[in-house]
Amino acid sequence: LYQIKRCAAPCTGLIGKDDYQALVDQAEAFLRGKSRAVMATMAKAMEEAAEDLEFERAARLRDRIRALSAVAQETQINPETVEEADVVALHVEGGQACVQVFFFRAGQNWGNRAYFPRITGHADESEDETVTEEQRIITAFLGQFYDDKPIPRLILANVQPAESELLSEAFALKSGRKVEISVPKRGEKADLVQHALTNAKEALGRKMAEGSAQTKLLAGVAEAFKLDAPPERIEVYDNSHIQGTNAVGGMIVAGPEGFMKGQYRKFNIKSTELTPGDDYGMMKEVLRRRFARLVKEEEEGDDANRPDLVLVDGGKGQLEAALEIMADLGVDDIAVVGVAKGPDRDAGLERFFIPGQSPFMLEPKSPVLYYLQRLRDEAHRFAIGAHRTRRSMDLKKNPLDEIEGVGPGRKKALLHAFGSAKGVSRASVEDLIKVEGVSQALAERIFGFFRKG
Incomplete structure (x- = not known):
């Protein structure tokens, strides 16, 4: 980092303690909003360096001033x-809302962000009718927003909150000082x-345009798959595994507002009867677990998220596997489509499988095709991520954890004595007994565990 001028290298002694402290002081002053003072100090140092004919140092200071100026302008x-x-x-x-929040600290704008709270509808009967929507x-919004964020001394708004004084008191109680709204x-x-209001209007306009x-894409999906209405x-379902190991099924969800990541689900494949790499069997297990739960929720009158369209990664075989499970569970009224990758997995050459219809393709430049590719790729990304997490967890497991009588203390002693679980596996009963806390019976159990195959 020192060579690319991203570190002053204090740990190797390339900068003195006083000079390094000066850099720390400058950084602290800049973050406290004193950017003009910091740049003025640098400008003076740059002029002095130029007068002393230290042109390289003067150039470095010039570049730093430019960089700080660019940040300050933002x-x-x-x-x-x-x-x-x-x-x-x-x-x-x-029928939609946008709240734009600008953050001012130390007299400087520290950025802004747009939020889109849901509008729940009409007020409850118990609410004051004079309170506007x-x-x-x-x-x-304010109550939820500051639940996990530091509360400033002053909140400026374009709308007076209902029970503003009560809200201010609650914020003051939480922050330990007076808060004014x-x-x-x-x-x-x-x-x-x-x-801020202008920004809120523009952000909401962009969101509504998106x-x-x-909406047009979903209407196109409905037309392509002959659905009664836009879904x-x-x-979307996909599986991920390596030769059947650490198999995971992934479900991603999308709708009019885009990807609904809070409703993504992963399914660790549990069946011991599956042949390693049996993608059809894995898909059946995932769909059976997902839709058996849906049926149970609907029977119990719970809020159930019933999909309008199910996409499975694969062709005719995957589609038939999915349809078999859906019919068995009595949810065969849900539309199911298989999405098969093109030759050599070329994007744009996907074939779509629908019950009672020959496989077909969409126009290569169709926006609906691009949208469906995004859905499939997102499901693939999510399933792979879940698989890698599970595989990583398995790799961290230690076989000693599976041996009865080997707790954290004995495990630590064994690893200290033999270096690794592999070293323990090679040890004789006589060597194992020498480890503190390992009895004759436990040594024989450990020895037998690694030779049971």
Whole structure:
């Protein structure tokens, strides 16, 4: 890192303690919002270096000033009257909401982020009828937002939360100091809120435009697969394993709002009767477990997430395996489609298998095809990730953990004596007895464990 000028190399003595402390002080000052003072100090040092004909040092300082200036410009909209505050603006349109939050610390804008809270609908009968929908949304948002985040001294908003004083008291109790919630009407603070509101409107507009495109894609999926309506919930299944070991099935979910990652599920293949590498058998186990649970939830009256479309990675064989399980569980009214990779796994040459219809392909440049490829690739990525996690966990297992009578203490003693589990496996009963805490009976048990095959 020193050679590429990303570290001053204090651990190797290439910079003195005082000089390194000066760098730390500069970094601290910059993060506290004193960027102008830091750059002024560097500018003076650059001029001195140039006067002393130390042009390389002057050039390095010049580059640092430019880099700091670029970072400072990214955090513009730095108010003079606001030292520490969050600026929160809500915009509601078309049944959707966006809350834009700007974070100001040490008099500088430390960034912003858009959030899209769900609109639950009409107020409960117990709620005050004078409270507007915007007030309900902003009140709920603030309560949840600061549940796990530091609360600033000042919160500026474009909508007055319902029971604002009660909310301020709760925030003050949590943060240990006074917290003010304000809706400014004029001046610099009002300008900050208006700027946040403009960002909220633009962010919601982009989201609605993306949602419109997603709606068109789902309508295209319905047309391609002859569904009665655009699917609200699509489940995609894939398996991952290495020659049948550490087999895992993955389910990803997508809908009008894109990937629903909170509803992804992985299934560790448990059946001992499967032939290693039996992809059909694995798919059957995954689907049986998933839809048996769905049937149970529906019978018990629970909120069940029933898919409108199921995509399985594979061709005719995988489709038939899926249909067999679905019919057996009585959920054969759910549309199932097999997605087979093209020759040499070429993207764009996928074939789609639907019951009662010959396999077909979509236009190579079709947006619907690209969308279906994204779904399949996401399922593949998720299944592979789950498989790698399981394989990694298996690799970390120690065979000594499986031997009765070998607890953490004896395990540590054995590994210390023989270096590894492999070393323990090679030890004789006589050698094992010499380890502290290992009796004759336990030594024979350990010796037999590694030779039971």
